[in-house]
Amino acid sequence: MQYKDTSDLEISLLLEAIYRKHGYDFRQYSQAHIRRRIMNRMAISGFADVSQMQSKVLNDEEFASELLQDLSITVTEMFRDPTFYQSLREKVIPILKTYPFIKIWHAGCATGEEAYSMAILLQEEGLYDRTTIYATDFNQLALNRAKEGIFSNKMIKEYTVNYQLSGGKESFSSYYTSSYDNVIMNQSLKKNIVWANHNLVTDSVFAEVNLILCRNVLIYFDKNLQNSVQTLFYNSLINGGVLCLGSKESLRYSDLYSEYQEMDNKQRIFKKKY
Amino acid sequence: MRYEAIVIGVSSGGMNVLKIISAALPTDFKIPIIVVQHVGAHSDSQWIQLLNEKSNLHVKEADEKEKIENGKIYFAPPNYHLLIEKDKTFSLTIDERVNFARPAIDVLFESAAEAYRNKLIGIVLTGSNNDGTKGIKRIKECGGLTIIQDPKTAESPYMPMSVLTAIEPDHILSIENIIAFLIKLK
Known part of the structure; x- marks a missing residue:
């Protein structure tokens, strides 16, 4: 697969890293949503690009679990709808x-x-x-x-x-x-x-x-x-x-x-x- | 056709201008329009049907995974964020509110900017908060065209004024002139 946009490729590699290191598979999630969550985390944690996050995800358990929380949506309500x-x-x-x-x-x-x-x-x-x-x-x-x-x-x-x-x-x-x-x-x-x-x-x-x-x-x-x-x-x-x-x-x-x-x-x- | 999609963000005072815009565009207006109007979480979608009845175009709520088609006006459903994928389909999420809003204009605009790059027009209309400012900035960064409703003509001028703190929009127009501008595009 060819990636026109480098950040798309970086996100794909990051998801691969999360899956292979931690077993959580976000590779078939809606991409616009995943991109938004990852870019938010990148801004909050002050990374220059997504590739920097990849090394952090592989080597820092605490960061990995933080990112996992970002990617997991827990918004809910009692008797929603x-x-x-x-x-x-x-x-x-x-x-x-x-x-x-x-x-x-x-x-x-x-x-x-x-x-x-x-x-x-x-x-x-x-x-x-x-x-x-x-x-x-x-x-x-x-x-x-x-x-x-x-x-x-x-x-x-x-x-x-x-x-x-x-x-x-x-x-x-x-x-x-x-x-x-x-x-x-x-x-x-x-x-x-x-x-x-x-x-x-x-x-x-x-x-x-x-x-x-x-x-x-x-x-x-x-x-x-x-x-x-x-x-x-x-x-x-x-x-x-x-x-x-x-x-x-x-x-x-x-x-x-x-x-x-x-x-x-x-x-x-x-x-x-x- | 240079532009492939138009995104519109609108909040308080929006119903009136949306009525005018959706009724004024002609049958052969091809560019799809995707709108976030701030509405309450429990709002039913009656008003979308009303807009549809008065419009030459097909006005509908955006469905998840739906392919974006020419000649349609799509609205974000109440209590969901609306995003655009790079394959020009819709995604919905129930993520946290952004700028106290769900749907949020920034969420639509930022994803649309990534998907359409310089083939996108972003428009911020009347409203009394600053949702849309970050999003339209992203549209500009990606090479899209940016328009705001002239604050002097807006029922609630705060939202278009907020855009001016972040970028210099390509056009500042009244609703009538926004419509005229869009019709000339086709």
Whole structure:
């Protein structure tokens, strides 16, 4: 492959270095996004060019882990897109109610806000006791924070609004305890969440599940990688299982589109055909 | 055709000028236009449909991985950053807000500058923050053409004025003259 722009070549080599030294594979991520993150880090850390960062990534563990955090997006919210959660309650919960045991996979859970949202929703629907939520991410620091379940109270007002708009049945404040500038999520929400390190790019199927949520993760991947992750999801779902994507993510261009039935096209909820 | 794409950044006061611009461009206006308008996270996309109804061109929200086509006006979806890849397709991200905004003008402009280099026109219109300043500077560095709305004619002059602190734009024009300028390009 020829590179017109030297910095494109340097970025490609840097991603290769990260993969071969540290095992994290960003080579099939959307390039404009990766470039933006790398250029930001370059400016903050005062490097003259991307090649300088490469030597640092190979020889300095601390810098490498910093860069890894830059490349991993952990922006998330509780009950992000309330209309999605409404649809989940109306259309997906009735299906889940027909199963004696329920397994849910939150792929790319970051710091866990959406997994806690799911636990709350299931508790309100009387399903949580027979559910296991596998919440996975490749970012161990984010997972550690998710496990703690401690969030800044700055966001709580927004989360409360989201929760109410999503059709929440209780007072949102009954799900956490305030402590100084933070809130601590109730222990009862954590009991059936299994937090695990899993990389969608390099790891494979680990369970057969009834429901997969992977929202605003695939937008960062190129088409090839999107297709291979879609195959992973397809192979992880039972027949009749449900796949939920982010509101701007589509299955339509995926090779597997015809294997699903649209349950809610606007909210991007799909059911695997029998 | 010298230019292959036009990016527009606009914030408060934007709806009025966007209505005027999208209604004024003729059917045979080929250069694709990509717009970041600051909107609330929960905004539905009704207003895009309204603009589409009044426009000779196809006005739509940008989809991720969508190929950028001539004769279309694309808008960044609410609560997502919009970026342009070098293969002239769109990417969306939910990265942190930039200049308190998502979508942010700088994010679109900087990626568009890398993708289109000197075949890009960047335009900053009315708004009351400084989003777009860094981005239009990058467009200029990459050889693109830069235009701002004449602050005297802008409902909120701060955003185009902020550009003047960073670069000397190629043109400072009223909305009417921006439209006339664009129509002459084709």
